[in-house]
Amino acid sequence: MTDNGKPTRDERVERAEAESREASTEVLVSASGTAGGSYAYHDMRTAGRPLCGAGDEETEYVTVTIEEAQRRNKAPCQRCRYLDSITERD
Ligand SMILES: [Zn+2]
16 A cells, blocks of 8 residues: 555555544545545644645645544545654654
Protein backbone atom coordinates (compact mmCIF):
# COMPACT_ATOMS: atom_id res chain seq x y z
CA MET A 1 0.00 0.00 0.00
CA THR A 2 1.25 3.48 -0.82
CA ASP A 3 -0.01 6.91 0.14
CA ASN A 4 -1.33 7.33 -3.38
CA GLY A 5 -2.87 3.90 -3.71
CA LYS A 6 -6.54 3.44 -3.14
CA PRO A 7 -6.96 1.40 0.04
CA THR A 8 -8.57 -1.98 -0.23
CA ARG A 9 -11.79 -2.60 1.62
CA ASP A 10 -9.92 -4.46 4.35
CA GLU A 11 -7.49 -1.60 4.79
CA ARG A 12 -10.36 0.81 5.18
CA VAL A 13 -11.91 -1.37 7.85
CA GLU A 14 -8.60 -1.64 9.66
CA ARG A 15 -8.06 2.07 9.56
CA ALA A 16 -11.57 2.76 10.75
CA GLU A 17 -11.00 0.45 13.67
CA ALA A 18 -7.75 2.28 14.42
CA GLU A 19 -9.67 5.54 14.72
CA SER A 20 -9.64 6.46 18.38
CA ARG A 21 -11.27 9.85 18.26
CA GLU A 22 -14.89 10.73 18.90
CA ALA A 23 -17.20 10.02 15.98
CA SER A 24 -18.32 13.63 16.24
CA THR A 25 -14.81 15.03 15.68
CA GLU A 26 -14.72 17.31 12.65
CA VAL A 27 -12.47 16.32 9.76
CA LEU A 28 -12.04 17.40 6.14
CA VAL A 29 -12.91 15.52 2.97
CA SER A 30 -12.34 16.83 -0.53
CA ALA A 31 -15.53 18.24 -1.98
CA SER A 32 -15.13 16.54 -5.35
CA GLY A 33 -12.75 14.68 -7.62
CA THR A 34 -9.60 12.91 -6.54
CA ALA A 35 -7.39 15.85 -5.63
CA GLY A 36 -5.80 15.41 -2.24
CA GLY A 37 -6.89 11.79 -2.04
CA SER A 38 -10.66 11.62 -2.14
CA TYR A 39 -10.66 8.33 -0.26
CA ALA A 40 -9.11 9.87 2.83
CA TYR A 41 -10.32 12.25 5.47
CA HIS A 42 -7.91 14.75 6.94
CA ASP A 43 -7.27 16.37 10.25
CA MET A 44 -7.99 20.08 10.22
CA ARG A 45 -5.09 22.42 10.79
CA THR A 46 -6.61 25.80 10.13
CA ALA A 47 -10.22 26.20 9.07
CA GLY A 48 -10.80 24.31 5.86
CA ARG A 49 -7.21 23.17 5.29
CA PRO A 50 -5.80 19.69 5.96
CA LEU A 51 -3.02 19.22 8.50
CA CYS A 52 -0.87 17.30 6.01
CA GLY A 53 -1.11 20.00 3.34
CA ALA A 54 -2.93 17.74 0.87
CA GLY A 55 -4.49 19.37 -2.15
CA ASP A 56 -3.79 22.91 -3.25
CA GLU A 57 -5.49 26.29 -3.30
CA GLU A 58 -7.95 24.99 -5.86
CA THR A 59 -8.94 21.98 -3.81
CA GLU A 60 -12.16 22.47 -1.98
CA TYR A 61 -12.65 20.72 1.33
CA VAL A 62 -15.79 20.25 3.28
CA THR A 63 -16.02 19.71 7.01
CA VAL A 64 -17.78 16.56 8.13
CA THR A 65 -17.72 14.44 11.27
CA ILE A 66 -15.61 11.29 11.42
CA GLU A 67 -18.85 9.33 11.51
CA GLU A 68 -19.99 10.91 8.24
CA ALA A 69 -16.58 10.48 6.61
CA GLN A 70 -16.56 6.78 7.44
CA ARG A 71 -20.09 6.42 6.14
CA ARG A 72 -18.72 7.77 2.84
CA ASN A 73 -16.11 4.99 2.89
CA LYS A 74 -13.26 7.31 3.75
CA ALA A 75 -10.29 6.31 5.85
CA PRO A 76 -8.09 8.46 8.08
CA CYS A 77 -5.25 10.15 6.19
CA GLN A 78 -2.12 8.38 7.41
CA ARG A 79 0.02 11.48 7.00
CA CYS A 80 -2.35 13.56 9.10
CA ARG A 81 -2.43 10.88 11.80
CA TYR A 82 1.36 10.79 11.85
CA LEU A 83 1.71 14.56 12.02
CA ASP A 84 -0.93 14.71 14.71
CA SER A 85 0.86 12.05 16.77
CA ILE A 86 4.17 13.91 16.72
CA THR A 87 2.74 17.37 17.41
CA GLU A 88 0.42 16.41 20.25
CA ARG A 89 3.40 15.62 22.47
CA ASP A 90 4.68 19.17 22.53
ZN1 LIG B 1 -4.11 14.44 5.42
